[in-house]
Amino acid sequence: MSIGHALLGLLETGPRHGYDLKRVYDEHFGHDRPLAYGQVYSTLSRLLRNGLVEESGVEPGGGPERKRYAITDAGVTDVTEWLVTPESPQIYLQSALYTKVVLALMSGRSAEDVLDAQRVAHLKAMRELTARKRDGDLADQLICDHALFHLEADLRWLELTTARLSDLGKQVAS
Amino acid sequence: MTDVLLSGTDLRKSFGATPALDGASMTVRRGEIVAVMGPSGSGKSTLLHCLAGIVAPESGAVVFQGRELSAMSDRERSALRRGEFGFVFQFGQLVPELSLVENVALPLRLSGVRRKTAESTAREWMGRLEVDGIADKRPGEVSGGQGQRVAVARALVTGPKVIFADEPTGALDSLNGEQVMRLLVSTAKETGASIVLVTHEPRVAAYSDREVVVRDGKTRQVELVP
Numbered sequence: 314m315s316i317g318h319a320l321l322g323l324l325e326t327g328p329r330h331g332y333d334l335k336r337v338y339d340e341h342f343g344h345d346r347p348l349a350y351g352q353v354y355s356t357l358s359r360l361l362r363n364g365l366v367e368e369s370g371v372e373p374g375g376g377p378e379r380k381r382y383a384i385t386d387a388g389v390t391d392v393t394e395w396l397v398t399p400e401s402p403q404i405y406l407q408s409a410l411y412t413k414v415v416l417a418l419m420s421g422r423s424a425e426d427v428l429d430a431q432r433v434a435h436l437k438a439m440r441e442l443t444a445r446k447r448d449g450d451l452a453d454q455l456i457c458d459h460a461l462f463h464l465e466a467d468l469r470w471l472e473l474t475t476a477r478l479s480d481l482g483k484q485v486a487s
Numbered sequence: 488m489t490d491v492l493l494s495g496t497d498l499r500k501s502f503g504a505t506p507a508l509d510g511a512s513m514t515v516r517r518g519e520i521v522a523v524m525g526p527s528g529s530g531k532s533t534l535l536h537c538l539a540g541i542v543a544p545e546s547g548a549v550v551f552q553g554r555e556l557s558a559m560s561d562r563e564r565s566a567l568r569r570g571e572f573g574f575v576f577q578f579g580q581l582v583p584e585l586s587l588v589e590n591v592a593l594p595l596r597l598s599g600v601r602r603k604t605a606e607s608t609a610r611e612w613m614g615r616l617e618v619d620g621i622a623d624k625r626p627g628e629v630s631g632g633q634g635q636r637v638a639v640a641r642a643l644v645t646g647p648k649v650i651f652a653d654e655p656t657g658a659l660d661s662l663n664g665e666q667v668m669r670l671l672v673s674t675a676k677e678t679g680a681s682i683v684l685v686t687h688e689p690r691v692a693a694y695s696d697r698e699v700v701v702r703d704g705k706t707r708q709v710e711l712v713p
């Protein structure tokens with residue numbers, strides 16, 4: 314998640330000072346991790362340095378936190394490019410888990426137990442997300458849906474690997 | 488284990504030469520939602536059918552509220568299925584010739600409740616499942632999601648102690664499936680009913696309190712009861 318791009322996107326709706334940006338960011342995107350003030354100001358400094366935002370006045374009261382920031386044309390171009398560029402599909406835990414399964418098979422341990430333990434952990438996480446969805450607002454639901462679909466994909470992989478353990482065991486032994 | 492409502496112990500069942508259950512065991516406590524998961528053909532639906540008294544196992548025991556199902560007469564088992572159990576399946580459970588409210592009222596009518604009373608109770612349940620606005624339509628006139636919520640209302644209308652749900656969202660898209668599960672689980676929790684939930688979808692299983700995995704006709708308790 315690019316905090317810089319998210320802040321730029323929020324600044325497209327109008328100039329804001331750092332505190333205001335943090336508040337709006339947390340409201341929309343900070344369900345799991347609200348932004349730290351330090352992160353807001355360090356990000357704004359970087360955006361300023363790169364010419365993507367500019368200072369647009371100081372609110373009464375002074376101090377660096379009262380500076381208002383506005384997005385520049387370069388900033389608009391940057392955020393537009395970010396929005397239209399797909400995120401890299403990522404591979405999650407399979408590498409570590411595959412290693413555990415193969416090592417279990419090589420050492421004569423139960424690979425099924427390894428997969429089932431992971432299955433329990435995954436389903437527990439899915440239950441927690443499902444409960445959070447039930448009690449949350451629409452933003453919570455969308456965020457949880459995304460996590461649930463990813464965990465479900467992992468669980469399907471766990472099931473398929475369990476079904477293929479016999480073949481995998483023969484391959485590891487050969 | 489305390490407060491066990493329903494249990495199956497060492498259940499075995501074959502269809503021809505093919506063993507469907509090979510020593511499967513599981514328990515369901517009062518008010519508990521248990522997901523039964525496993526690959527296609529693993530025996531999970533057969534396990535549900537044995538627990539519900541629809542199929543008789545060749546060996547092993549199914550005990551509901553302290554009574555073994557095999558010791559009951561056919562009539563007693565039918566009465567049990569009609570009064571104490573509710574069923575939600577993936578397809579084809581509503582009678583196409585009847586209106587939706589008549590479908591929901593059907594289990595009550597079969598138990599001898601008068602039409603007016605049965606349909607009044609059915610409408611209340613349809614309200615809880617958010618389908619009271621379509622009560623007078625027929626199954627062919629409503630969407631799959633609406634039809635499935637009607638089926639849930641019908642499963643709940645007699646106040647069952649256990650609801651057997653076999654792939655209840657299998658024919659629905661994600662959003663409709665979620666609505667059905669949310670309503671099924673919340674109404675079951677309100678009434679204190681237990682659910683035996685057969686599913687191959689992890690997102691559906693995530694509505695359960697715990698899961699039992701069936702592989703090659705054997706159950707694997709992968710999660711300890713809290």
